[in-house]
Amino acid sequence: MISLPNSLHLRKQLIALLVVSFALHATELVQSQDTPEADLVIADFEGDSYGDWITQGDAFGTGPARGTLPGQMQVSGYEGSGLVNSFRGGDRATGTLTSPPFAVERDYLTFLIGGGGHANKTCMNLLVDGQVVQTITGENTQSGGSEALAPAFWNLSELAGQTVQLQIVDQATAGWGHINVDHLVQTDTKPNLPEWDRREKAFVVTDTYLVIPIENAGRGKGQIQLFADDKEVRRYDLTIATSAETTDWHAYFTIDAYQGQNARVVATKVTDEGFAAVRQSNSVPGEGEFYREPHRPQFHFTQKVGWINDPNGMVYHDGTWHFFFQHNPVSLPWGNMTWGHATSQDLLHWEQQPNKLFPKTMATGNCFSGGATVDKHNTSGWGENTLVAFLTDTGSGEAVTYSNDGGKTFQWYEGNPIVKHQGRDPKVIWYTYDDADTPLNEAAKELGGHWVMVVYDEHPEHGQNAAFYTSINLKDWTLQSHLPGYFECTELFELPIDSDQANSRWVVFAADAKYAIGSFDGKTFTPEHVGKHQVHWGNYYASQTFDNTPDGRRIQMGWLRINAPGPYNQHFSFPHELSLRTTEDGVRMFAQPIDEIEALRSNRHQLPPQDLTADEAISLPVGSDLLDVQCTIEIGTASSLELTVAGRTIRYDAKTQNLNETPLNPVDGKISVRVLADRSLTEIIGNEGRVFISGPGPARQPSTSITVTARGGTAKLLKLDAHELRSIWSDADGSR
Structure with a gap:
């Protein structure tokens, strides 16, 4: 016990000290209570x-x-x-x-x-x-x-x-x-998550684009809707950035078709700052860097922004190549399936057009994959030479749309769905009768043929299969047959064998790049062999070929399942021509880059034929990382052969007879390899197209030489021919 002094003055001093001491202790206590403990x-x-x-x-x-x-x-x-x-x-x-x-x-x-x-x-x-x-x-x-x-x-x-x-x-x-x-x-720290809400604003359309700030980091998706004169024209799930600091890139809707109309944009799970950045513009933020990114391919087509997957609606119409594709324009992962669109005059230089087929506002669900054709004789009644596209509307079934203005706009057929079943991905072609065919009916006889739809189907009896339907007007379809064992993106086409137009076969090709060769009578495909064959390997999937080509070539492009860091994601292959050739294994498909690639060639570098000493590399100087390289080697006693091109190593194992893990037999003791080296992509063509291997590649890098090495024995270099390639996005020689 403490005895207080009798002096009033001393007592007041002591009380003051006690008060100060208590206040300091209380402050420390409060501070300790307010300081969160470690997570x-x-x-x-x-x-x-x-x-x-x-x-x-x-x-x-x-x-x-x-x-x-x-x-x-x-x-x-x-x-x-x-x-x-x-x-x-x-x-x-x-x-x-x-x-x-x-x-x-x-x-x-x-x-x-x-x-x-x-x-x-x-x-x-x-x-x-x-x-x-x-x-x-x-x-x-x-x-x-x-x-x-x-x-x-x-x-x-x-x-x-x-x-x-x-x-x-x-x-x-x-x-x-x-x-x-x-x-x-x-x-103990309450998470500082954004205060999300529903917001909307009205405006009169005066500009080309509605730009939208996008945040890649996952925090739950909201939705954006666009109305023009009170009609809903876009509805997408997306993550709108909360602020300028969290914006990774900008998506956009092309809205100039609604010029002068009263528009309204509605968004959910959006902040005030994020919604304020959703605005009209005549440019897309960041577009000055599109195709200049170090990882962006320079002679393969890529979309400006967003995710892509399957090629769709590939068709030649009135002098223009039309390439549609599955597109998510507002996110880098898959979703919001829309038909993107690009056009070309030469299959090399592509111009991305406004998207064409839209989920939820045109289709009742998503706009999944499909094909396109040209109705030259107006069998549909929509007009002569009409461009017609087919797709899977995930909300109803197989659907048809048509364009009377060269693909600028599409009309949705009021009678959709034209086929309702468990399946997707319709591809439609015109089948012309020969002398042995029995026409479907008198109308088909007069036309000289009928339409055929091949579509992936799921059936209690046939399982996963390719189903074949027929029509004479593109609207009314009759199921004719099933071909079991096929999944997604099936298509049907005819090819001559060894360029002999009098000796042809039909091919059924599916998303997994496996195919069968056989006969087709307009209703039923009959394979002429057991199992399937394969020409494509690696990251290649869900391909399609162009319909109505002016020279009869069968030109194919596929989805390359290879990630990109943004503002776009996934890739497409370089266009390649398909052919059937006779081999020691029978008739097989070959795939070669289209000849048009020669128009991109600039500097050429060659080495003369020469012997390869075991384990000693020979070198060919080059000045670009965009290359088309062709190499032929007589294997000799080498156990393996290595070709290095712009940061890639291509290896042929002579013992296992594998080219980069892909089976490939030598021809007369020789192996030929062609490499298309683009930024982020590598396509390897073995033995003149017997195998076509798609895979990733490095971003832009200095490239000074190509080397060839025979490992474990000697070999003979018969050809090494390298062409530097120009970028399709500029007049530069790939320096972008």
Whole structure:
């Protein structure tokens, strides 16, 4: 006990000191209470296993996924290299992943979540004594969604001190039947997530574009709608950037067709600052750098922005090559399937046109893949020489549209869908009768042929198959036959063997680049061999050939499933011509780059024929990383041959007879290799087109030489011919 002095003055001093001491102590106490404790990481899924978490079923595997799984759209928005991803083997897998019990020691639990939006089936639950007290799903239930993970949080303050568990659930087996989760953290800091809301504004259309700031990081998608004179003309799911600082790139809608009209734009999950940046403009921010990016291909067509996949509607019409394609114009992952459009006069230089077929406002669902043709004799009644396009409307079935202005605009047929079934990707051609054919009817007899649609189909009896339909007017279709064993993007065409027009075969070709050769009588395809053959390898998928070519060539382009860092994603192959040739294995398909590539050639470099000493490289100087290289070598005693081109190594293993892991037999003891080296892309053609291998390549880099090396023995170089190529995007020689 302290005895206070009798002096009033001293007592006042002591009281003052005690007050100050108490105030300082109280301040320290408040400060300590206001200072958040360190975050507690519950799980970041960076290890090879789930640790103490318990798995049931097969959806989650034995450990975290390393990003995107096979067959899945690109996953983004997770942290580090690992995450929970229940797309193991596709959406049919089911199971649960349950954490060990842990104590609630902070006010909030933050996490990243994406995937399916099915309540109680694709979700993460917070459990107390085995009971669900909080639950959350991903955001996707329909086609056109995104695999991006978005930040979210739960307030745990009322559970302080209690023991809880987390349960990640995948009990859905249909579309979006999976869940993605990452980075579970307890924290006392309330997450500063944007204050999202619905916003709209009206304007009169005066400019060319409506530009939209896009943020790549996943945080949940909102929606944008555009109305012109009160008619909805665009509706897209997207992530509008919250601010200028979070904007990764700008998407755009071409709106000059609505000049002078009263327009209205409506957006959800958008901030004030982000919505203010949605505006009219006569230019697209960043367009000055399009095609100048170091990773951008210079002689392959790429879209300006957004995601692409399948080539669509490839057709030659009135002197112009039309190339349509699956396009998501407002995001880098797959979704919002729209028909993009580009045109060319020479199959080399492409001009991207405004998008043509739109989801939800033209189609009832998404605008999936299909083909195009020319109705030269007005069988449809829509006009002579009409450009007609076919697609899958995911909301109804197979649909047809037509253009009477050379592809500038398309009219939606009021009688759609023209075919309703379980399937997609219609390709339509004209079949001309020969003397042995029986016409469908008198109208077809008078026309001298009929229309044929080949389309991917799912059938209880035939399984996954190519279905063949016939029509005389492009509107009314009759099912004729099924060809089992085909999946997606099937098409049918005829080719001469060894350029002999009197000796031809029909080919059925599908998305996986496998094909069959046989006969076709206008209704049924009959293969002449067991199984399928293959000419394309690597990242090549979902190709299509041009219809109505002026010279009869069969020209093909495919989707190259190769990522790009933005503002665009995915690639297309260089156009190539298909042919059938007789080989020692029988009739096989060959693919060669179109001859038009010669117009891009500038400087030429050659080496004379010469012997190759074992393990000693010979070099050919070059001055560009855009190259068309042709090399022929007599293998001799070499165990392998190596060709280096602009940062790539192409290897032929003489023992296994593989060219970059692709089977390829020598011809008369020789192997020929052609390499198209573009930025981000590499296409390797073996033995004059017997194999066509598509894959990635490096970004822009100095390229000073090409080398050839015989490993483990001697060989003979018969030809090394390299052409530097000019960019199709400028008059420069690839220096962009």
